[in-house]
Amino acid sequence: MLFTVLAFLVALGVLVTFHELGHYWVARRCGVRVERFSIGFGKVLYRRFDRNGTEWAVSALPLGGYVAMQNDPPAHATQAQINESFNNKPLRQRAAIVLAGPLANLILAVVIYAVVGLLGTQEPIAQIGPVPAGTPAAQAGFQAGDRLVSVDGKPVDSWLQARWALMDALSSGGELEVGVKDQLGREQNRYLTLPAGEILPDGQDLMAQAGLVLRPARSIVQEVFKESAAEQGGLKEGDVIVRLGDLAEPGITPFVQKVQQSAGQTLELDVLRAGELERLLVTPASDSQGLGRIGAQVTADMPMTLVRYGPIESVERGFTRTAQTFWFSLKMIGRMITGEVSVRNVSGPVTIADYAGQTARIGLIAYLNFLALISISIGLLNLLPVPMLDGGHLLYYAIEAVRGKPASERMMLLGQRLGLALLAVLMSIAFFNDITRLFS
Incomplete structure (x- = not known):
């Protein structure tokens, strides 16, 4: 637990x-x-304070963090203090500062995926x-032992890559x-026709x-x-x-069960x-409990492959994997809104902590x-056009760009209430799903 x-x-x-470093860096x-x-x-x-007067702090509750900027100049401010205020900056700079947080998270994902590739x-x-x-695979002519080498023209090197490439379809x-x-x-192309599958956190694997x-x-x-008995039968290490019997390529569990059920049988x-x-x-x-034993230690042998890339390809794959994950997640959010995907897929802090x-x-x-x-x-979450999130601020800035002046105070207050309500509903769903998974 700890x-x-x-x-x-x-x-x-x-x-x-x-995320906050992104806001901070562009703000400075x-x-x-x-x-x-x-x-x-x-x-x-x-x-501690740096030479620019910024207080860098570590606080008691390690549940995130924040950047506090000078939004408006203090009373009797000098021109320099006025120029340092966030709300006095041009629209493009304010938008860039807000956008920098979510972009920092996406850049971090690119870096992580590149490091994993290296x-x-x-x-x-x-x-x-x-x-x-x-099954669709049987109808397409797939056979046991086939190795997947490409999906939609893109090469795959492992089972995990194949799963990811197939997930959208x-x-x-x-x-x-x-x-x-x-x-x-022999290399061949097979054409797999798939029905739309329902994604559920506890549902059957769509690949299966x-x-x-x-x-x-x-x-x-x-x-x-x-x-x-194994030595007498001619079994050797490495076989x-x-x-x-009637089991073809048995895994460890079926192998052991078959042997245990066959005491005294050839x-x-x-x-x-x-x-x-x-x-x-x-x-x-037969052992003391009447179970069959052959006197050999048998282990699982899963064929593995080393997936590793050079520096340039690792960075390229970092960008590609980040873009694909972002787009797939965005599509899933859209399908949740339209009801095509269950909201049971929304995870809260308990599930995330477990993962x-x-x-x-x-x-x-x-x-x-x-x-x-x-x-x-x-x-992605912070880019959604929901007031209270970075995307909500960007929405206000888009309105300001169209109108030529900031959104009215009434509009912003209404937006904040709506955004707070939406976030409350989202968090309620997430916590409900967490509790349901915890006790199911």
Whole structure:
């Protein structure tokens, strides 16, 4: 629990601080006086002043941060103080300062994805398992063992990349060209026609619904114990289990269950050894509980690939992945508004904190990918034209640009009330979804 909370607070601190740094940097470039830059809220625990008079503070509640600018000049202000006030800046500078926060989050996502590309990560190869009859994949001619190499003309190197490339079509439907390499090494294009799928946080995987599932990890013999049934049957270390009785390419769990249920029964075992197929006969011995044992340690063997790019390609992919995620998220928001996608997909702080803890436990790369995703979400959320958000201020500036003068005080007050109501509804939905997931 403590680890999850710490992972969440670190993520929140990094992302919000970077957002506020965007506002701060552009404000200083435009000559606006910044009175305080605070990491956290509430009682100030540490402060210092820089040569520009800005107070840099660390506060007690680590739930974000803020930048306090001089909006209006003080009484009896000098001309220099008047010039340093935010509200006295030209429209284009005020808009740039407001826009800088969300853009900073998007830039951070680009940087994170680029770093992940440079570091590289081990990911499962995009090889599919058995294709259920009647699914879109079966109708398109996909077969077990096919390796996905491209989606809509764009190459994919791993299962995770294939999932991401297919996600938009899986949710909205349509026809997609998928390049595959079959088990004989032949490259072919297959055309997958997908119905629109309903995205639910606890719903069935859309890839599985389409008939595309990751090929299960193969069972490989790690150790054979002396004078065991496995040794007597000719099983050797490094053998890959191709078939056990009526089970083709069984995973670890089906393999163990089959052996346990077959005490005293002779099983046919096909193994792959040094590129050659061998057929063996193994008779599991019965243990004290009547369960079958063959006396071998069997582990999972999932084919992996190292996904890593050079500096230039990593940066390019950082921009591409950020743009794709931003656009996909924006489409999902639009589909929620029209009712095509369930609002159950809205996540609140509890769910986000849980994901922070889970990804941090998995490792650095997973946590960095989580940070990039949430950074894009923060940037997108703040760009929505909702009063109280950065996008709401940009909406007011657009009105000012059209009218030639600022929006009326009455219009802004009405907008603030509407924005506050919308945010309250959104937060209520998010907390409700969090509580529902917590107790379901």
